[in-house]
Amino acid sequence: MKNRKYFAIAAVLAALVCLMATPALADRLAEAIAEAKPAGEPGYMQIPGAPNLNVIIGLFWAVWVGWIFSTVGAFGGIMAGVGHITIYGLGDYAKSFKKTMKLNKVVTDSIRVSNQWLVGCSAALSSFNYFKAGRLVAPLGIALAIGSVGGSWLVPILTAGKISLKAYLGYFGLFVLFLGCYLFYETTPAGQNKKKAAKKAAKAFQDSVKNHTEDNVDQGVKVVTFTPTKCVFTFFGVEFSFNPLIPVVGGFFIAALASFLGVGGGFLLVPFLTSVAGLPMYLVAGTSALAVFVGMVNSIASYMLLKQTPVEWSLIGAELVGIVIGSMIGPRTSKYIPDIWLKRLFVVLAVYVGVRYCSKGFLGYSIVPPF
Amino acid sequence: MTGTELYSILDPFLIWIFRIPSQAWLGFVFGITWICLLTTVIGELSMAGAYFINKRHFAGNSHDMVQNHNLSVQALGCKNKEAWKACNQLANDAFGKNFFSHIALFASSLWPVPFAIGWLYYRFSGVNFSVPFAGEVGPSFIFIPSYILFRYLFGKLKPWIPVFRTIKRKIKENEDAGGTMLSYADLMQDSKKKQAEQAG
Numbered sequence: 001m002k003n004r005k006y007f008a009i010a011a012v013l014a015a016l017v018c019l020m021a022t023p024a025l026a027d028r029l030a031e032a033i034a035e036a037k038p039a040g041e042p043g044y045m046q047i048p049g050a051p052n053l054n055v056i057i058g059l060f061w062a063v064w065v066g067w068i069f070s071t072v073g074a075f076g077g078i079m080a081g082v083g084h085i086t087i088y089g090l091g092d093y094a095k096s097f098k099k100t101m102k103l104n105k106v107v108t109d110s111i112r113v114s115n116q117w118l119v120g121c122s123a124a125l126s127s128f129n130y131f132k133a134g135r136l137v138a139p140l141g142i143a144l145a146i147g148s149v150g151g152s153w154l155v156p157i158l159t160a161g162k163i164s165l166k167a168y169l170g171y172f173g174l175f176v177l178f179l180g181c182y183l184f185y186e187t188t189p190a191g192q193n194k195k196k197a198a199k200k201a202a203k204a205f206q207d208s209v210k211n212h213t214e215d216n217v218d219q220g221v222k223v224v225t226f227t228p229t230k231c232v233f234t235f236f237g238v239e240f241s242f243n244p245l246i247p248v249v250g251g252f253f254i255a256a257l258a259s260f261l262g263v264g265g266g267f268l269l270v271p272f273l274t275s276v277a278g279l280p281m282y283l284v285a286g287t288s289a290l291a292v293f294v295g296m297v298n299s300i301a302s303y304m305l306l307k308q309t310p311v312e313w314s315l316i317g318a319e320l321v322g323i324v325i326g327s328m329i330g331p332r333t334s335k336y337i338p339d340i341w342l343k344r345l346f347v348v349l350a351v352y353v354g355v356r357y358c359s360k361g362f363l364g365y366s367i368v369p370p371f
Numbered sequence: 372m373t374g375t376e377l378y379s380i381l382d383p384f385l386i387w388i389f390r391i392p393s394q395a396w397l398g399f400v401f402g403i404t405w406i407c408l409l410t411t412v413i414g415e416l417s418m419a420g421a422y423f424i425n426k427r428h429f430a431g432n433s434h435d436m437v438q439n440h441n442l443s444v445q446a447l448g449c450k451n452k453e454a455w456k457a458c459n460q461l462a463n464d465a466f467g468k469n470f471f472s473h474i475a476l477f478a479s480s481l482w483p484v485p486f487a488i489g490w491l492y493y494r495f496s497g498v499n500f501s502v503p504f505a506g507e508v509g510p511s512f513i514f515i516p517s518y519i520l521f522r523y524l525f526g527k528l529k530p531w532i533p534v535f536r537t538i539k540r541k542i543k544e545n546e547d548a549g550g551t552m553l554s555y556a557d558l559m560q561d562s563k564k565k566q567a568e569q570a571g
């Protein structure tokens with residue numbers, strides 16, 4: 001009952017932000033088109049001379065995204081971003097307008113929002129189902145959501161209409177390189193040994209326990225000390241500690257980054273909650289879904305209502321179909337491709353994409369082929 | 372194929388119901404309801420199809436997550452912090468896989484929605500919808516909340532709808548085979564039971 005109350009509060013907060021947003025009175029796209037004066041047949045978003053997005057190409061790229069979601073997991077959002085920028089030719093199109101022109105920035109914002117929709121819709125339903133299963137521990141979720149809302153509200157306000165494609169490419173490339181390093185660590189002996197040790201310890205415990213429990217004098221949570229930077233508590237007599245600032249600050253940065261780059265944030269948030277914060281899985285499940293959901297709703301509402309960024313709906317639809325197909329194929333292929341080789345494949349791809357976008361963004365040309 | 376070409380193909384299947392009543396606003400209500408129904412039913416069937424094609428994969432993910440989580444709860448009951456950390460780490464890894472594969476699964480129920488919204492803009496972008504407090508809005512401002520509400524009500528009615536009732540039951544059977552997650556409340560109940568036994 002208490003969890004439902006907290007969830008309702010979080011939902012109301014999200015709704016309030018959406019309602020408080022001022023609907024744009026001017027047609028942002030029309031202004032941008034008038035300034036740029038492009039010529040030619042109407043294409044993407046009915047912009048004259050823009051590339052006509054073939055939804056079939058979008059579908060095939062999204063099959064790859066769906067395959068990744070269902071096998072490795074987190075890399076999917078990045079792949080969606082790569083698709084929008086490169087495969088659909090939007091990146092080069094937006095670049096063709098001068099950096100200072102509004103059309104460059106409208107198309108960049110549209111790429112970011114399209115990325116957000118893909119993951120946001122799905123995270124919404126995940127949240128709802130976790131809530132129904134009663135696994136949502138709301139106070140921690142609210143702390144994360146406060147950070148997420150702060151990050152994802154501020155960033156669109158500060159950056160919508162200000163980021164040129166060149167800058168976006170560079171930052172996106174940096175993020176992908178960071179992702180490559182993270183995945184690479186997981187394939188190293190050090191990363192592998194950590195998991196092997198955990199498996200060994202878990203098996204040893206399973207073999208020894210046989211439903212034996214000690215007499216528990218201390219029940220539930222007892223706070224031992226609490227300061228703004230450290231909370232020490234015991235849970236069933238076992239001592240734990242955490243920094244209360246971590247969920248808020250972590251949520252803020254993850255949502256800000258996700259909102260700025262337009263990719264889900266799920267990749268950062270789930271490992272953050274599980275590895276960095278080291279939280280019990282029971283708490284992680286619902287709270288990560290809630291925080292991702294609230295961050296997404298906020299970002300999308302901010303972009304669409306505050307700054308009126310248009311979205312190409314048929315492209316998102318084709319991508320969702322592709323994700324479905326890819327996620328159906330993924331589990332079948334993962335029987336034949338070991339986890340570690342999947343991760344190595346993605347490390348190679350991440351390094352290639354990261355280097356290409358970083359160099360294109362910050363140097364103006366790519367240092368890897370095709371130049 | 373471009374988006375516009377796709378919407379013109381979908382147009383006859385979607386617009387007909389809007390034209391039935393003589394009043395435009397009533398036609399719009401009928402039409403939105405029809406689109407919500409189509410997107411929900413097609414989406415739910417797609418999700419069921421995607422789930423059953425890989426039901427062993429989903430059940431396996433769920434089993435790993437539940438088993439390791441339950442071990443971590445038991446480790447806590449034994450005051451074994453190292454075992455708790457190890458089991459919790461494995462549970463978290465399994466959770467990550469489970470979380471993202473479910474995101475992909477839910478995407479399979481949402482794929483008709485963007486096409487519906489795109490078609491609504493194709494047909495009604497020239498219409499000014501005025502909503503109290505929000506002012507002038509696009510058709511998606513009306514469709515999205517309607518879809519969410521329709522989907523929620525559909526979920527409630529599923530136990531009474533023939534095909535979906537069977538789908539729901541079969542999914543539950545597959546997921547329950549992975550085991551039930553222990554909660555910390557279960558640990559407290561075990562502890563209270565033990566103390567009561569010792570006192571008695």
